[in-house]
Amino acid sequence: MTTVYQQQAPPLPPVVRRSPAAPLLALLWAGAAAVVALWWQSTGSVVGTAGWLTGAGRIAGLLCGYSCAVLVGLMARVPLLERRIGSDRVARWHAMAGRYTVCLLLAHIVLILTGYAAQDRASLVRETVTVVLDYPEMLKATIGTIILFAVGITSARAVRRKVSHEFWYYVHLLTYAALFLAFGHQLALGAEFTGNSVAQAAWYALYLGVAALVVWFRLLTPVRLNLRHRLRVESVHQEAPGVWSVVMRGWHLDELGAEPGQFFRWRFLTDGLRWTSTPYSLSAPPRRTQLRITVKALGDHSTSVALLRPGTRVWAEGPYGSLTADRQTTGRSLLIAGGVGVTPLRALFETLPGEVTLLYRARSAEDLALGGELESIARWRGAKVLYALNGADGSRPRLTPGALHGAVPELADHDVYLCGPSGFAEDMYEALRAAGVPDRRIHHESFEL
Numbered sequence: 256m257t258t259v260y261q262q263q264a265p266p267l268p269p270v271v272r273r274s275p276a277a278p279l280l281a282l283l284w285a286g287a288a289a290v291v292a293l294w295w296q297s298t299g300s301v302v303g304t305a306g307w308l309t310g311a312g313r314i315a316g317l318l319c320g321y322s323c324a325v326l327v328g329l330m331a332r333v334p335l336l337e338r339r340i341g342s343d344r345v346a347r348w349h350a351m352a353g354r355y356t357v358c359l360l361l362a363h364i365v366l367i368l369t370g371y372a373a374q375d376r377a378s379l380v381r382e383t384v385t386v387v388l389d390y391p392e393m394l395k396a397t398i399g400t401i402i403l404f405a406v407g408i409t410s411a412r413a414v415r416r417k418v419s420h421e422f423w424y425y426v427h428l429l430t431y432a433a434l435f436l437a438f439g440h441q442l443a444l445g446a447e448f449t450g451n452s453v454a455q456a457a458w459y460a461l462y463l464g465v466a467a468l469v470v471w472f473r474l475l476t477p478v479r480l481n482l483r484h485r486l487r488v489e490s491v492h493q494e495a496p497g498v499w500s501v502v503m504r505g506w507h508l509d510e511l512g513a514e515p516g517q518f519f520r521w522r523f524l525t526d527g528l529r530w531t532s533t534p535y536s537l538s539a540p541p542r543r544t545q546l547r548i549t550v551k552a553l554g555d556h557s558t559s560v561a562l563l564r565p566g567t568r569v570w571a572e573g574p575y576g577s578l579t580a581d582r583q584t585t586g587r588s589l590l591i592a593g594g595v596g597v598t599p600l601r602a603l604f605e606t607l608p609g610e611v612t613l614l615y616r617a618r619s620a621e622d623l624a625l626g627g628e629l630e631s632i633a634r635w636r637g638a639k640v641l642y643a644l645n646g647a648d649g650s651r652p653r654l655t656p657g658a659l660h661g662a663v664p665e666l667a668d669h670d671v672y673l674c675g676p677s678g679f680a681e682d683m684y685e686a687l688r689a690a691g692v693p694d695r696r697i698h699h700e701s702f703e704l
Contacts, residue, residue: 276340283325290321293454297447308370312363313446319359320441320458323403323434324465326352331468332575338517341577342534343701350410357407360400392440399436402429421531431469438462477572484508486569488523489545491561495624497552498595499561500538503569504545511574513541514581515602516672519573521548523563531556532572536599536674538625540606549624551595578700580607583670585696589614589663591683593675594622599700600674601625605632607672612663616643616654616679654683656690667691673699 301310329349336345372382409426442448486505518536538549552558586609590600593616633640643652
């Protein structure tokens with residue numbers, strides 16, 4: 256069974272919007288420079304080995320404190336970041352900031368303790384015990400440090416592959432507790448803040464500002480969304496082997512501001528699913544009373560989606576993602592889908608302005624989810640759908656730069672929207688670059704964060 260959504264009026268020409276990524280990165284690096292300047296302004300001459308070790312430890316500690324605030328702010332799900340820069344790109348920044356934070360934290364601990372031990376002419380073990388037990392706010396900071404290291408360890412790829420997403424997620428939530436526990440010792444022991452009311456006010460503003468973003472966008476905004484729109488499962492139906500569409504009904508969904516190509520984080524309030532929030536793209540343009548996602552059974556959660564019953568309550572967060580018409584820079588677009596990656600591209604195929612071609616890679620005709628809808632849209636708007644299927648002997652089609660040029664003339668002048676498994680996306684990106692498509696016109700977003 257296939258649900259065909261009412262097609263909308265022909266889309267308007269693209270309006271190019273500049274990404275705020277570069278200004279934001281410049282602002283973050285300027286903040287780091289200001290932190291170093293704070294240390295420089297509050298530090299006199301550095302004398303001896305102990306002085307150099309302690310000074311380096313103070314710099315590392317200040318930068319670690321700043322990085323902790325940035326780390327949390329990046330994942331506060333601020334719409335400007337999620338929709339204009341892209342959830343996957345922001346998540347990569349968060350992961351990189353996390354690695355910097357752990358390294359700075361380790362450097363701070365080792366350098367400060369070694370410097371203090373040299374200054375007091377004490378053993379490193381004795382100095383560590385003294386600092387933890389006798390210095391103000393240090394016992395709480397030590398507990399916070401242990402939590403941060405635990406978060407860092409569970410984020411390592413080798414560990415994350417062996418633990419469930421739910422375990423990783425709930426350990427990550429402890430980051431908030433860690434920062435709360437560690438905050439006090441920064442002001443109590445930081446020489447940069449002693450007697451400097453301006454520096455103290457700036458540090459409070461930084462942390463309280465980030466806390467406000469988290470409370471507003473990760474707590475209050477989702478609560479308001481779900482109380483306002485009251486989403487429930489309306490129907491579930493199969494699109495292809497192992498691929499299911501879930502149609503959800505709610506109130507005033509046009510007020511969500513969702514765009515084709517975006518996704519929500521979905522939590523289905525039923526046994527086995529209520530504790531997991533998973534990102535799925537909209538597989539059709541949003542309507543006033545309906546949203547639809549299409550899911551391939553690849554794990555426990557996605558497999559259980561097929562068993563959802565009509566009437567099941569849904570908790571949604573979003574919309575997120577920047578794989579939208581806002582990225583379009585020309586009047587011609589090529590959409591390249593691999594497998595279930597067709598879901599956000601199906602919505603874009605219907606709504607993107609200008610000349611649009613969809614290239615759909617799948618193993619067989621039987622695996623072409625939403626194929627009937629794609630053909631209907633192509634006829635309606637005069638677009639093209641191309642298929643890349645395995646041969647009768649199981650051989651895979653070669654999507655080389657030459658093959659892409661043959662299928663889509665003047666390929667280099669197209670915007671390319673790309674969605675599919677990571678290996679497929681990487682291969683296609685290399686082929687597109689070799690075919691002359693500029694990097695700025697290749698638009699891709701991944702959920703493998």
